[in-house]
Amino acid sequence: xxxxxxxxxxxxxxxxxxxxxxxxxxxxxxxxxxxxxxxxxxxxxxxxxxxxxxxxxxxxxxxxxxxxxxxxxxxxxxxxxxxxxxxxxxxxxxxxxxxxxxxxxxxxxxxx
Amino acid sequence: xxxxxxxxxxxxxxxxxxxxxxxxxxxxxxxxxxxxxxxxxxxxxxxxxxxxxxxxxxxxxxxxxxxxxxxxxxxxxxxxxxxxxxxxxxxxxxxxxxxxxxxxxxxxxxxxxxx
Numbered sequence: 001x002x003x004x005x006x007x008x009x010x011x012x013x014x015x016x017x018x019x020x021x022x023x024x025x026x027x028x029x030x031x032x033x034x035x036x037x038x039x040x041x042x043x044x045x046x047x048x049x050x051x052x053x054x055x056x057x058x059x060x061x062x063x064x065x066x067x068x069x070x071x072x073x074x075x076x077x078x079x080x081x082x083x084x085x086x087x088x089x090x091x092x093x094x095x096x097x098x099x100x101x102x103x104x105x106x107x108x109x110x111x112x
Numbered sequence: 113x114x115x116x117x118x119x120x121x122x123x124x125x126x127x128x129x130x131x132x133x134x135x136x137x138x139x140x141x142x143x144x145x146x147x148x149x150x151x152x153x154x155x156x157x158x159x160x161x162x163x164x165x166x167x168x169x170x171x172x173x174x175x176x177x178x179x180x181x182x183x184x185x186x187x188x189x190x191x192x193x194x195x196x197x198x199x200x201x202x203x204x205x206x207x208x209x210x211x212x213x214x215x216x217x218x219x220x221x222x223x224x225x226x227x
Contacts, residue, residue, distance in 0.1 A: 004154075006154075034215060034216075036218070041220070042220050043116075043118075043203055043218035043219050043220040043221050044155065044203070044218045045218070046215050046216070046217060046218075049215055089154045089155070091154070098143065098145070098160050098167070098168065099145070099157035099160065099168065099170070100147075100155070100157065100216060101157070102154030102155050102156070103154055104152075104153060104154055105152070105153070105154050
């Protein structure tokens with residue numbers, strides 16, 4: 001079955017700098033890759049997603065890139081702000097399946 | 113769009129007791145999913161419904177676990193004879209069905225603590 005690896009497990013950046021979180025997946029049949037942000041005591045909140053027919057997608061300060069050949073995808077956050085501090089999860093879904101397989105999460109801390 | 117609602121938010125119970133959680137999906141969503149999240153880990157898939165039909169169950173879902181969605185709207189997840197290892201956050205998500213996969217939207221979960 002699908003396996004998703006996420007790095008780093010913790011990331012600390014200065015406010016205003018950029019943050020990058022990387023994920024790799026194992027199943028070449030995976031075709032949908034969402035990113036979720038989870039704050040303390042809350043459920044995961046979808047922040048951006050990308051499908052396998054697209055190499056990059058951007059939404060204001062957030063962008064995701066996908067390299068299907070290498071089977072990895074990355075989340076880029078620019079001009080980080082204190083409210084970006086949270087745990088971020090990547091996930092992958094195999095074509096024809098419904099379940100999401102999640103990475104282990106990255107705790108992002110933005111230092112003022 | 114009121115979001116996915118889960119009840120209760122917290123449940124503390126003694127080992128061996130039965131517990132039931134409820135999930136109300138986003139109103140027009142016909143797919144509903146249950147995940148379990150332990151501390152420091154990503155959510156793990158348990159099961160999903162399309163309308164009232166339970167279409168997939170994970171091997172994580174032992175015979176002590178049962179989920180229902182009787183009218184294709186809200187869903188319940190019951191755990192019988194709870195064990196220490198059942199302590200976790202139980203998350204519900206919902207989505208629309210479609211030819212192209214639709215995003216899953218999560219509720220804030222029910223945190224279960226087994227004493």
